[in-house]
Amino acid sequence: MRLLLTLGLVFALAAPASAAPPRELMDEAIDRGLIHLRNQQGTDGSWPGGGFGMMGFGGAGDPAISSLAVMAFLSAGHVPGEGKHGAAVEKGIKYVMGQQQRDGLFAAGGGGNAEMYCHGICTLMLAEAAGMTDGKLADELRKRLEAAVTCVLAGQRNVNSPDNGGWRYHLKGFDADLSVTGWQLMALRGARNLGCDVPADRIKRAVDYIKRCQDPFSGGFRYTVSAPVTIPCTGTAILGMELCGKEYHRAPELLRAGKLILSSNLNPAQQHFFYGIYYTSQGMFQLGGNEWKAYRPKLHDLLLRQNGPRADGSWQSGGGHDDRQQGSSYCTAMAILALTVEYRYLPIYQRFEEPIEKDAIDP
Template identity: 45%
Template sequence: MSRQQILKVQLLVGIMSLCHLRFEVHGQDYTSADVDDSIVRAVKFLSSQQTDVGAWRTESWGESTAITSLAVMSFLAAGHVPGEGPYGEQINQGVRWVVEHQQPNGMLVHQQRSHGPMYSHGICTLMLAEVVGMMDEADEPIVRRALEKAILLILESQSIVKNDRHRGGWRYQTNSRDSDLSVTGWQVLALRAAKDIGCDVPAEAIDAAVDYVRNCAGRNDQGFGYQPGNGPTPTLTGTGITCLEVCGAHHSKEALGGAEWLAENPLRDRSSYFFYGAYYTGIGLFKIGGDVADLNHEHLVTLLLPQQDDDGGWTPRSGSERQAGRIYATSLAVLALAVEYRYLPIYQR
């Protein structure tokens, strides 16, 4: 990282701080206690929405392994663990339901009902990697076997022959011959988390994924787009930063360039895929660290807390997020707000 780039980030942090002050003037100045209370209410809401079989549902497509996995990770991020405390058995039920619906090829998608199975699969694999070390002696080997099968599927999908622009990434189908950053992000987090708990993840797979993420960086490293050559968006810039940071490319020129771009183009409550963006910008800038992380967390708080419903959940406003539903939105909101707790292994700096 050059001195010039450090100075530029510091300048833009100052700009971001001024933007944050405007948020406080027109809204409410929230405290850490308010954030804690918000997370407690959200977890209670999620608890109330679990089905009798242990799953959680989407708004439009019924029970879902991906939505169940997001809900499970929300409990973990809030400090709850399998088999203990008020939500311990619900966590166990959710994990078991996901594992029970693994397909013979390793795919973690309930009856192939997802239009983009690899997207859902990445989320589920990440959840298993985060929770496996917390399971009891009876469940741990079962979850680990499911995780290892899921990782093999991710690696096999990455090995599909693609051109230079798309090599190293993933798309919605296992045999897709192109890639996108949105699907790739979940696979990268899953591989990184699995490697951290002892799964066999070749370094070459991580390196190839990092190369693809870098291909999605904008001109002059200003943000990240959906695919190579696409313009940057706040949501996918968060994804790109997160992928690089968790894979060891800490403070790379692309990650810092993304942070610079986000300081000038921050996530807004009307941003496309807002809750997804809150999750990834929350993790990515937290891992950048320093004032950038603190100011972004405060920014997300001022965006998320006013939108929380009286029952503790969040309601997505438009598009695919509305179809995914309130469990999806609430889970991602909790995962974004709870990043500073550092309970999830993937949050560790």
């Protein structure tokens, strides 16, 4: 079941030097990127990766990166079993479902620091795919989603420390970080959209953890409560809180964080570039208002000009070791997911649309 949404998108006005590229250029880049992803898909329905699912380096199928690839197709309106990409999407979904363990956890291969990254990303994909299809596949997705959500809730930290309410690399433990927490919150929001039971007190504890990660001086957010501020984590925090309820929409601490993102200089040579562009695009889109209008041309400049798709349609790392390690399927999927946020096909890309009385920045 497609979510047929009225796009009605208005381009932000900016000086010629920073004006967003024409819509046709963005659409063409996304289409070419999806063709690249389809060509990279393995015969088992997977996409290669380098670590989120800990299935090895050098081309082995990765459940988490496969989930990101599936969501890239979904985010552009391609649903399983329909249209030119329908077969690839359905095959990818079935591959990921086949990686779920009996206890509901997605963490193929185990070990390392990827367990809950993999699980959160795969759980989010189940929720998004279930919201965009129907029939037997949707029923199976919902069944597996329920089991996956149980694992997410089991992994939330319940400790007498500043890490209470967050998540970390492994299902069991005592510490937490904002990066892993962001994926779990998106997964829970996606599941709640489908009617899964997500207790309100769990969301409140997660929000409190995010707030403890904010730096009082810069307004940015830290990777952990005692780590330095990073722009990717600042985007994660904005998105996480925005998804947790209307009461957090355009909260003062989030508007302040948005100003920091707008004043930052994300560039393709940085570590975690594609991770950062994924989270900052969604966070700023959820903020909306003039924050999104100011951010949108920067996003398009980064992904369509400074580090645009290659001749084969892929996006590649401009220098960050982590992006090179994960490979072109990861980079391409993350770029597409950042660009398609305004298409609003993915259920997680819906946002609040209440009138805004006062913007945090000048028009």
